[in-house]
Amino acid sequence: MSITVNLDVMLAKRKMKSKELAELIGITTANLSILKSGKAKAVRFSTLEAICKALNCQPADILEYTED
Template identity: 75%
Template sequence: MAIIINLDRILEERDMKSNELAEMVGITTANLSILKTGKAKAVRFSTLEAICQALDCQPGDILEYLPD
């Protein structure tokens, strides 16, 4: 997939666990896992906003475009 999710790297940098982020964002760990593994078909702006707020980062830090 051309869009890469860098959540794992940012979580590691912030020394934060997936379930902690899921709780802060208000989504299930299953949904967070879908996002991390690149299986997600779409991301809501509200979810993205909550993730950026929780991780104190920009959307560009989480999402990356890699040409095929």
């Protein structure tokens, strides 16, 4: 089982660039890249809240559970 981060999809839907989102939620582009690539070990609620607010979406729009 794994958690997939669909941040790329949401960014494309909102026609927003990674750099723009990083600035809006207050994290570095390097950390946003880690999050997008799925290398992150955990996501803080505060970061998730900021992403949802910036992209005007729900956590489920960004995170997806898939069974191996």
